[in-house]
Amino acid sequence: MSTDQTSHQHFAMRAALVLIPATILAASWLAVATELHGQDSDLDAFRRMHTELQQQMAEDIDQAIVFLDAQVAKQPESSDVQVLRHSLGSKLANQSRYADALIQYQKLLEFQVAHLAEQEQQYGVGMTLRSLEEVSELANQNAAMDNAVDQTLKAFQALPAETARAWDPLSQLVVLKAHSLIGDKQNEAAAGIVAKQLEALEDACSDPEATETVLHAHVALLKRLTSPNRNNDIWRDHYVEKLETACTTAFQRFPKSMRLQNDYAETQYLMITQWAQDDPEANEKRIENAFAKLSLPAISNRSVNAILRRIEVHRERMQAAKPVATLVGQMAPEWDIDGWANTVGVTRKSFEGQVVLLDFWAMWCGPCIATFPHLREWRDEFGDQGFEIVGVTQYYNFEWDDEQKRASRSSGEITPQQERETLASFLEHHQLKHPVMVAPKGSEMSSNYGVKGIPHAVLIDRDGTVQLVKTGAGPATAKEIHDKIKELLGKTK
Known part of the structure; x- marks a missing residue:
């Protein structure tokens, strides 16, 4: 397993405990934890602290804030303690205390940015920014999100050249910054930073040794640029074709990758039902091609199987339409x-x-x-x-x-x-x-x-x-x- 994947999974396991109720924590997750950590006393300690925080939140949310701040003061360099701010922020947001939730995410982001040379924190930044984006809007403090994006993007750019960078969270940052620029009517500047990040990813993907993670990051960036977000209106049509090409290439290079199978299936569904509807005959060929390529992966990949069913429903609806003649x-x-x-x-x-x-x-x-x-x-x-x-x-x-x-x-x-x-x-x-x-x-x-x-x-x-x-x-x-x-x-x- 690559260092990139290990860092991602290490953070993901902590995040899973923070964000998923213990009653539905799957046994499969515990198997992965055991494989990666063995007798991981740090993980056990993390789980105990998370359980205690949950109890505090259930009894008195304000006391839980005091409790977590005290734990952070005792272990200011512990990422396991810091990541518990996700759980506290989520609970505060659920109680409509958006400003207080925002503070928790800002504190967590500050720690992650200070330790950005660690890839684990680079992946953590992505999750924190998603939460921060949501609560800043609900708290009517959009400037806080803009500041967070600027702060984090500068930290990425300031990393020494030899420091490994996680492509996906960096791409997420670039899109967030681009959307902010569009909001300020700086469309050319937005297009410029997006094009620069895409060029860097395309270069990385062209390497014969490029990993599945790199190819997925390329696809993920293009998916963000073609999503229904209104800020993508100025370039969505331009990037749709690039997205389809990137998905197809990635799927061909790593046909057994479930996430690349999902990327390809999701993109084909969007092409068939939205982006390529203006040529019904070509669309029918696209449907046939999607089934030819995805029928085998669909046997073991539930997500792909579900998408193929949706494509079939769409085809039946189209076939029910009266012939033009x-x-x-x-x-x-x-x-x-x-x-x-x-x-x-x-x-x-x-x-x-x-x-x-x-x-x-x-x-x-x-x-x-x-x-x-x-x-x-x-x-x-x-x-x-x-x-x-x-x-x-x-x-x-x-x-x-x-x-x-x-x-x-x-x-x-x-x-x-x-x-x-x-x-x-x-x-x-x-x-x-x-x-x-x-x-x-x-x-x-x-x-x-x-x-x-x-x-x-x-x-x-x-x-x-x-x-x-x-x-x-x-x-x-x-x-x-x-x-x-x-x-x-x-x-x-």
Whole structure:
């Protein structure tokens, strides 16, 4: 086992005791502990102290704070004592004492940064920053998170050249810093530090002796850069292709690695269900390829097995969609309207006698957003000739950030009304004035209109007959839709 892996597992075992209730601590974990530590008296002492802290927290949380500070004072250089601040911080956060929880994570981070030359502490920094990020937001002290990121990143950069650096926590730091810069509207600076870290990781991965850990760190960085976080909007599309390539390469080099199997499966699922929907035929080939590569790992890897089941459900739903050929020349199927995002009192009858372009889309869909200029142009050109665009989307639990002018998936529960308000803000921001409906959950409208990927356009003539169906974005598709609109408007009612 490499030093990198040993340091990671050593910290992970302590963290497991801190974060996982003793009643569900698996026997398999204890086996790993025994293998790595044998008769580890330090681990036994750690467990005893953690048990005592739990008892203190159950009786009096403030007394538990005093107790832990006293233990730290006795053993200021003990990482085992320091890491107990995770447990205390978590308990305080559960009681909505976010400012007090923040103090515990800040103290722990201060210790970890001071001992950053130890790889165990580098991995610890990653976990601490995740906790600190959450409670700083809840405590309304976002500046504390920015300061923590800056402090830790500088400490990493100040390490002597010969000191080994753990790739994953450093990459996590870079992304956090980049997101902070984007929040300050310093997009170029953010892109610069991300590109520099990616270049370093790509160089490390190109080494024939590169470890599984290094390849996973490369994939993990790209996953962070393509996550639904709104700060990734400026580069997500650019890094999606890089993520797929990195996952494929890593999986090929270490086919028995369960975490690289998971990375590959998760990325394929996102490609199939979100990022590559605009080419249904290519997507079907992607599904077949995913099953070919993952069916064997799925036998022993439960996560991969679950992802393949989700892909199969998606494929069945796509296969249930009406073939495009059966739609053209037929009366357009019924609309299924749960509500309108930016208009009221509108029904399908409101558009009778008009040429209507149904645009199936979503706020998270990059190719959909790429069509917005065309939608604006067509409405400006043909709007006074009996033409209208009607957007069709679904609920995705998105919320609007008015400061950043972005919509992103919410970690909390968003009501249908709130999401329609988010849609209205999104449409206004993108200067889209055509009406947009939201179909109810479980609606079959998309299936009835042959939607297998988005953006998906259905052009309906004045008599209500489907005349054109196109999926995807791009100049050729836009020209075909434009020409058909012009043709249909040239015909008399």
